[in-house]
Amino acid sequence: MNDLEITRLESTLEEINKIGASENKGITRLAYTKEHWKANEYFIRKCKEEGMSVRMDPCGNIIARREGREPHLPVVACGSHLDTVQEGGKYDGTLGVVAGLEIIRSLNKKGITTRNPIEIISFACEESARFGVSTIGSKAMAGKISHESLEKLKDKDGISFREALAGVGLDLEGIGAAHRSRNEFKVFFELHIEQGPLLENSSVQVGLATGIAAPTRLEVTIRGKASHSGTTPMNMRKDALIGAAEIITGLEKAALAEQGHGTVATAGVCHVHPGAMNVVPDFVSLKLEIRGTVIQSRQAVLDRLFKLIYELEEQRGLEIATNILSDEDPVILDKHVLSYVSSRCDNLGITYQNMMSGAGHDAMNMAQLCPVGLIFIPSKDGLSHHKDEYSSIEQIAIGVSLLEHVMVQYADTDIEIIGANADTKNVI
Incomplete structure (x- = not known):
């Protein structure tokens, strides 16, 4: 990424993190609150500025689409989430959404088109901070959560999940329509901060997840x-x-x-x-x-x-x-995607290590729909869910650059996809 792109990426992160910022410098955008929805509106506006079509599904997931030369082909997708924990940090989830936006900006600037369509997905209610259940948006997209289980959820103030949805103009009765089919996706990537100390301690630029605990x-x-x-x-x-x-x-x-x-x-x-x-x-x-x-x-x-x-x-x-x-079952991620991303790291001169993800991510639910790649960048002192959560813009730029390379390759070439899903059964 050149200096202009780095500056633009940094500026976008700063702008979106003004939403929900407290005097303590923490960020609070609990799922389906006005702060969360303001962040959604900002993201939607920026995607439309780049010529993307944008829709929101019945669970509140935002799907921004850049059309491909062959629109009927399955999408190459990336994404994460814009909701946060109480007094959280600036990068958890937000990085993965903003990274997708920056990649689209980069492709537009270079005049690059792709054979497959590209989607950026901002998943709703990834954090369990409000309703005690995590990754609700991606679970709904993967068909892994029931209407009945959502009906029972309430936050600490007694507001039900149904009421929270209604507050932002959504209806729990339609939640099933958020479920998407396997043939819609070619591959999904999530760029995320590590939320732990391993990469920083080993002075490695990125981590490639082999599985999710x-x-x-x-x-x-x-x-x-x-x-x-x-x-x-x-x-x-x-x-x-x-x-x-x-x-x-x-x-x-x-x-x-x-x-x-x-x-x-x-x-x-x-x-x-x-x-x-x-x-x-x-x-x-x-x-x-x-x-x-x-x-x-x-x-x-x-x-x-x-x-x-x-x-x-x-x-x-x-x-x-x-x-x-x-x-819940752990997820072992697609080994062919892992191998390909590893090879791109080698080609780009990016140092990496394979690692398990101790934290849950939307990627683990998307693995029920398609092959998935999960890329980590270092977290300073391993901090996350904390106002001092930090990754340098240089570390972020490396992660975004890698993500752009692999997404463009998957969206414009016939990289072989072997196996539709991740392995969720583990043996010692």
Whole structure:
């Protein structure tokens, strides 16, 4: 990319990130809020300025299309998302959308046409920050989410998913029409910040994802007996919080035993009742996550956890219940796309490493529709979902340049596509 293009790309990122910016320099564009929709409107306007046709599907996904010389051919697509977490960063998701726009600008400036049409997709509700479910837009596009499950969703203010859709002029009843068929796509790419420290630590310019980890999420409730903290002897207590603490540390030990497979576990939510300094807690609820790319390893952590829970019930006289909230399959990405992108890196002199993605992305749902490539650029200090999230414009430019090269090649040549979908079943 020349200096003019880098300046234009940087300016677009700055403009879109004025939307939802706080005094703390964080960005908040929760899904289907006015801030999210203002960002959508900005993106739509810029795409139309480049001569693209733009439509919004019933889930709120924005599809911007640059026609090809043979419009009937399946599209070469890229994209990500414009919604954010609360007080998030400037690059998570936004980079992948703006990158697509910049590629179209570049092609227009050079007068390049392509055989296949090109689409940029800005997916709705990628973040789970509002409704507790992630990648809703791409799940709807891939036909992986039901009307019934969406009907149950509410945000922290009690606003239902249905009401949120209605607030931006969409109707939950039509959500099924967001589903697209496999024959519409040739390939999909997502450019994203790594959200971790590996690329920066290894001084590599890009990461090429071989697969995407998926979580098992569960709620654990521990019931003990409330009593006076000063008059109840230690050996006569049924302390729900002590039980919760042992579950949390036990979860860590179980994940450490599986770290060779890259499996991780987190206790992210803990609520204690009654929450008084002078009362032994009688109730605790935990929300836990076990995430990995190897199903057997993830299950091993869960098995160790259940064994520990049984032992705690016996030893401490607690009542412990578990509820699996979600159990998603990891995705192994298309090896032929990976091989081709690797070869382009070699040709362009871009250093790269193959890596698994620990975070979920819209790409994992698109892998149900077509072969997918997921490209990472380094994140400073591995930070993401944070106001200090940062990737340099030089790092961004390398990622966008690589994305442009591979998209143009896929859109203008008969690169062989072997296999319609990613492998979602894993063996050790």
